[in-house]
Amino acid sequence: MLDVLPTRRRWLFATVMLVASMLTATALAQQVIPTLDVGPVTELEIEQRSNLTRLSKGKTPSPEEVIAELRNEKRWIREAEKFGLEIPNSEVDEVYAKIASRIRLTAEQLTQQLARSRVDVNTFKHRIRAHIAWQKYQQYQRWRRQDPPLRQDPPLRDRNSG
Numbered sequence: 001m002l003d004v005l006p007t008r009r010r011w012l013f014a015t016v017m018l019v020a021s022m023l024t025a026t027a028l029a030q031q032v033i034p035t036l037d038v039g040p041v042t043e044l045e046i047e048q049r050s051n052l053t054r055l056s057k058g059k060t061p062s063p064e065e066v067i068a069e070l071r072n073e074k075r076w077i078r079e080a081e082k083f084g085l086e087i088p089n090s091e092v093d094e095v096y097a098k099i100a101s102r103i104r105l106t107a108e109q110l111t112q113q114l115a116r117s118r119v120d121v122n123t124f125k126h127r128i129r130a131h132i133a134w135q136k137y138q139q140y141q142r143w144r145r146q147d148p149p150l151r152q153d154p155p156l157r158d159r160n161s162g
Helices: 004-029 043-057 063-082 089-102 107-116 121-146
Strands: none
Touching: 043 063, 043 121, 063 121, 089 107, 089 121, 107 121
């Protein structure tokens, strides 16, 4: 009976430490890095984007590079939304499927490949959404410079009135 008590204490201690470490990891993942004008960037976003960059470019970016990239992408999406340029999920999914087919995978296989590399599919889709938003925004700005909005002509006078 005396040997059982220390064993239970060890298991209890190990369980408490495991739960505490999981809570700490969750808290770290939710830490927010404030940004000036584009909204918060979380530690989880930084970690996921770092994993994605490592996978796509073969090098590990610095946290500052990742934060700058995330800020730019959030700014691109915000600018597009200001002008009513929405990017539907269907368009993002279509581009995602095209990217997968270019590397001779299905969308599901690409998702599995990303998961094996510890990259959440939403991280990649956010990057796609940002690039689509920025392209649409730039096209809109070019159109606006070429064809300024038509001014409404003054109403024509009625021919019967003097």
